[in-house]
Amino acid sequence: xxxxxxxxxxxxxxxxxxxxxxxxxxxxxxxxxxxxxxxxxxxxxxxxxxxxxxxxxxxxxxxxxxxxxxxxxxxxxxxxxxxxxxxxxxxxxxxxx
Amino acid sequence: xxxxxxxxxxxxxxxxxxxxxxxxxxxxxxxxxxxxxxxxxxxxxxxxxxxxxxxxxxxxxxxxxxxxxxxxxxxxxxxxxxxxxxxxxxxxxxxxxxxxxxxxxxxxxxxxxxxxxxxxxxxxxxxxxxxxxxxxxxxxxxxxxxxxxxxxxxxxxxxxxxxxxxxxxxxxxxxxxxxxxxxxxxxxxxxxxxxxxxxxxxxxxxxxxxxxxxxxxxxxxxxxxxxxxxxxxxxxxxxxxxxxxxxxxxxxxxxxxxxxxxxxxxxxxxxxxxxxxxxxxxxxxxxxxxxxxxxxxxxxxxxxxxxxxxxxxxxxxxxxxxxxxxxxxxxxxxxxxxxxxxxxxxxxxxxxxxxxxxxxxxxxxxxxxxxxxxxxxxxxxxxxxxxxxxxxxxxxxxxxxxxxxxxxxxxxxxxxxxxxxxxxxxxxxxxxxxxxxxxxxxxxxxxxxxxxxxxxxxxxxx
Numbered sequence: 001x002x003x004x005x006x007x008x009x010x011x012x013x014x015x016x017x018x019x020x021x022x023x024x025x026x027x028x029x030x031x032x033x034x035x036x037x038x039x040x041x042x043x044x045x046x047x048x049x050x051x052x053x054x055x056x057x058x059x060x061x062x063x064x065x066x067x068x069x070x071x072x073x074x075x076x077x078x079x080x081x082x083x084x085x086x087x088x089x090x091x092x093x094x095x096x097x
Numbered sequence: 098x099x100x101x102x103x104x105x106x107x108x109x110x111x112x113x114x115x116x117x118x119x120x121x122x123x124x125x126x127x128x129x130x131x132x133x134x135x136x137x138x139x140x141x142x143x144x145x146x147x148x149x150x151x152x153x154x155x156x157x158x159x160x161x162x163x164x165x166x167x168x169x170x171x172x173x174x175x176x177x178x179x180x181x182x183x184x185x186x187x188x189x190x191x192x193x194x195x196x197x198x199x200x201x202x203x204x205x206x207x208x209x210x211x212x213x214x215x216x217x218x219x220x221x222x223x224x225x226x227x228x229x230x231x232x233x234x235x236x237x238x239x240x241x242x243x244x245x246x247x248x249x250x251x252x253x254x255x256x257x258x259x260x261x262x263x264x265x266x267x268x269x270x271x272x273x274x275x276x277x278x279x280x281x282x283x284x285x286x287x288x289x290x291x292x293x294x295x296x297x298x299x300x301x302x303x304x305x306x307x308x309x310x311x312x313x314x315x316x317x318x319x320x321x322x323x324x325x326x327x328x329x330x331x332x333x334x335x336x337x338x339x340x341x342x343x344x345x346x347x348x349x350x351x352x353x354x355x356x357x358x359x360x361x362x363x364x365x366x367x368x369x370x371x372x373x374x375x376x377x378x379x380x381x382x383x384x385x386x387x388x389x390x391x392x393x394x395x396x397x398x399x400x401x402x403x404x405x406x407x408x409x410x411x412x413x414x415x416x417x418x419x420x421x422x423x424x425x426x427x428x429x430x431x432x433x434x435x436x437x438x439x440x441x442x443x444x445x446x447x448x449x450x451x452x453x454x455x456x457x458x459x460x461x462x463x464x465x466x467x468x469x470x471x472x473x474x475x476x477x478x479x480x481x482x483x484x485x486x487x488x489x490x491x492x493x494x495x496x497x498x499x500x501x502x503x504x505x506x507x508x509x510x511x512x513x514x515x516x517x518x519x520x521x522x523x524x525x526x527x528x529x530x531x532x533x534x535x536x537x538x539x540x541x542x543x544x545x546x547x548x549x550x551x552x553x554x555x556x557x558x559x
Contacts, residue, residue: 019116045334078165
């Protein structure tokens with residue numbers, strides 16, 4: 001990888017960590033479980049890398065099959081994470097007294 | 098290359114939706130919308146990736162995606178709310194394993210990775226493998242099906258862990274030196290195996306009560322694994338999303354450790370939950386049992402009631418019975434609040450989700466620091482399946498292993514009713530002097546059955 005691109009990526013990484021710390025510190029403990037299942041879903045973003053591997057051409061069968069497995073695993077996170085978070089957050093209601 | 102640039106711009110949009118999703122989850126009013134926005138961002142990222150010219154065929158993509166999505170949806174709708182810690186634990190593991198497979202797939206693609214490429218491949222694969230095996234052990238411990246929740250300790254544990262780490266590093270150096278070496282696959286297998294063992298070694302010494310910390314840390318690892326695979330495939334979206342998840346997991350880990358007054362190192366090296374040495378405080382007084390009909394009289398006369406739920410409430414699935422009792426109390430003009438300790442249950446926020454499931458309004462759920470100053474004015478504090486988080490020894494007894502841990506000051510309430518199956522100890526294995534206090538009454542039996550008995554007393558009394 002080109003050194004300039006690499007440094008840019010590290011730059012972005014560092015900024016993203018600080019941003020993450022800032023926003024997530026504000027999440028109340030009330031919502032920590034959906035926060036965790038929601039971050040499960042977002043860590044399923046690996047699917048983007050997996051798709052590229054799984055779409056490799058005919059000369060790279062091993063890469064494509066391994067990528068397909070990775071797509072499956074990451075999709076468990078994406079689908080499972082988002083839908084379970086939605087199901088949970090749907091329960092958090094304020095009732096009229 | 099205009100298409101690739103366009104796709105990269107769309108990735109920026111997806112990253113923004115993830116950030117918005119995290120931001121909006123800070124309030125229960127906007128959280129669900131935030132999750133939807135983040136999900137749409139993910140769907141967009143997946144769709145535009147399929148348009149990349151690098152993608153030459155789709156059969157493996159569709160097969161993988163269909164199977165994965167089906168399994169994910171099944172989990173999402175079939176997991177009971179009490180089983181949320183296990184589900185999050187398993188998802189952490191799948192995330193880690195996905196990153197490991199991406200690293201292996203990228204390695205199988207025949208091109209020179211260079212020293213840096215080899216190093217990030219190694220990093221993505223080991224974080225992925227540690228996350229996977231650690232999560233599987235954490236899941237099994239939470240489920241208590243295959244292994245008990247007790248910490249497993251043996252002699253020379255730290256030396257074994259160190260040797261495994263060195264093996265992982267050595268294979269990594271051999272691998273990254275030249276990824277086109279015909280032996281590189283063996284090095285890949287070698288460090289992957291060491292990382293897999295390391296995940297197990299790091300998780301087995303940790304006891305059931307410390308699982309909230311482990312789940313948080315593994316959550317963070319799954320983000321770091323995604324981040325590392327972002328460097329492997331050179332994709333900024335993975336780096337940003339992975340960093341957000343990594344940061345989230347670390348923050349939760351620190352919050353959990355603080356709520357237990359312990360350092361992260363102490364949790365992972367200490368094997369807390371093992372039999373405690375040292376003498377605990379002399380416990381004086383006697384146990385005063387109470388029957389549901391007497392407890393009803395106490396509750397009926399109360400102006401304000403605080404309920405402290407713990408893992409025992411989840412075990413006996415008592416959250417719906419708790420709501421019924423709450424309704425009866427409120428009908429009687431009693432103010433009911435819920436005091437939630439940060440480490441109550443098996444994962445952060447576990448109790449809140451269970452109470453929300455039972456239709457209890459979230460504004461009745463109060464954090465420990467907010468409820469403690471008001472405890473002296475509370476008429477009745479009801480403890481349902483909680484123990485260590487209300488143990489006053491944490492405040493006064495320097496010899497207690499719980500000493501220094503912030504607790505809910507249940508003992509300051511005028512009357513304390515403790516629902517408990519038997520006189521067993523909490524997960525920390527520590528005696529609880531609260532049970533022997535003059536203002537404490539023990540309501541023995543299954544929490545759900547006791548609550549239902551109280552509800553029928555109320556219904557009969559009105």
